[in-house]
Amino acid sequence: MSPSRNxxxxxxxxxxxxxxxxxxxxxxxxxxxxQFADGRTLLGVSNFCNVMSNxxxxxxxxxxxxxxxxxxxxxxxxxxxLAYIIFFAGILLTAxxxxxxxxxxxxxxxxxxxxPMTIGFAGLFSVILGEFVSPRIGRTILIPLxxxxxASVEYWAYTETNGQGDLRPYVVVQFLPMMLVPAxxxxxxxxxxxxxxFWYMLLFYxxxxxFEFIDSELYAAGGVISGHSLKHVFAAMASATLLYALxxxxxxxxxxxxx
Numbered sequence: 614m615s616p617s618r619n620x621x622x623x624x625x626x627x628x629x630x631x632x633x634x635x636x637x638x639x640x641x642x643x644x645x646x647x648q649f650a651d652g653r654t655l656l657g658v659s660n661f662c663n664v665m666s667n668x669x670x671x672x673x674x675x676x677x678x679x680x681x682x683x684x685x686x687x688x689x690x691x692x693x694x695l696a697y698i699i700f701f702a703g704i705l706l707t708a709x710x711x712x713x714x715x716x717x718x719x720x721x722x723x724x725x726x727x728x729p730m731t732i733g734f735a736g737l738f739s740v741i742l743g744e745f746v747s748p749r750i751g752r753t754i755l756i757p758l759x760x761x762x763x764a765s766v767e768y769w770a771y772t773e774t775n776g777q778g779d780l781r782p783y784v785v786v787q788f789l790p791m792m793l794v795p796a797x798x799x800x801x802x803x804x805x806x807x808x809x810x811f812w813y814m815l816l817f818y819x820x821x822x823x824f825e826f827i828d829s830e831l832y833a834a835g836g837v838i839s840g841h842s843l844k845h846v847f848a849a850m851a852s853a854t855l856l857y858a859l860x861x862x863x864x865x866x867x868x869x870x871x872x
């Protein structure tokens with residue numbers, strides 16, 4: 614693939630970042646964000662459903678991390694092992710960070726929810742770039758993405774402490790990669806596996822954000838489960854899609870070796 618084509622994604626990303634900061638004002642955290650529809654206390658656990666719905670994320674994160682550690686030479690492109698580990702480790706840490714936040718929602722605990730999410734996003738975007746564009750680009754961009762993600766959360770926390778909260782960097786870190794993923798999937802062919810895996814991941818991610826948006830409406834409809842709890846479940850399903858793909862790769866490679 615030509616070097617000029619490989620430059621398209623970083624150039625588009627940089628342009629979008631510049632435009633976002635030039636055209637927008639600082640965005641503080643809305644205090645209403647911490648007010649979730651389902652605040653029931655069960656078994657002595659505050660906000661029980663929003664806390665416990667992180668269990669699928671914990672399982673997938675731990676399972677995926679172990680699969681990559683044990684079978685990285687079978688399920689990963691050479692050089693992308695660390696990106697996969699960081700993705701699944703980020704999912705695992707997000708489960709704990711989100712549970713901690715939902716026990717007592719507020720800006721301070723929210724930091725520990727958002728930090729691991731940026732870790733997971735960095736790993737995932739590096740995997741996609743590595744498998745679709747270039748393994749070298751995927752490896753190269755991983756650490757910068759991690760540092761930018763962590764810095765975005767720390768910057769937001771610092772600005773909130775000083776009374777002038779600014780979520781813009783964090784918004785870019787979370788949403789810009791997901792906006793670029795469809796363009797990557799449509800433009801490039803995967804070096805391994807199928808693009809369907811990442812399309813399904815994207816679908817589950819969009820559904821998770823949708824359920825988050827209708828948190829109160831869904832809970833009011835039946836009083837059983839809220840949109841935010843389902844957000845956690847569908848985020849886990851997105852991660853499980855990639856885990857399933859890795860396990861399929863392992864089975865294919867084992868079958869080929871047996872032959």
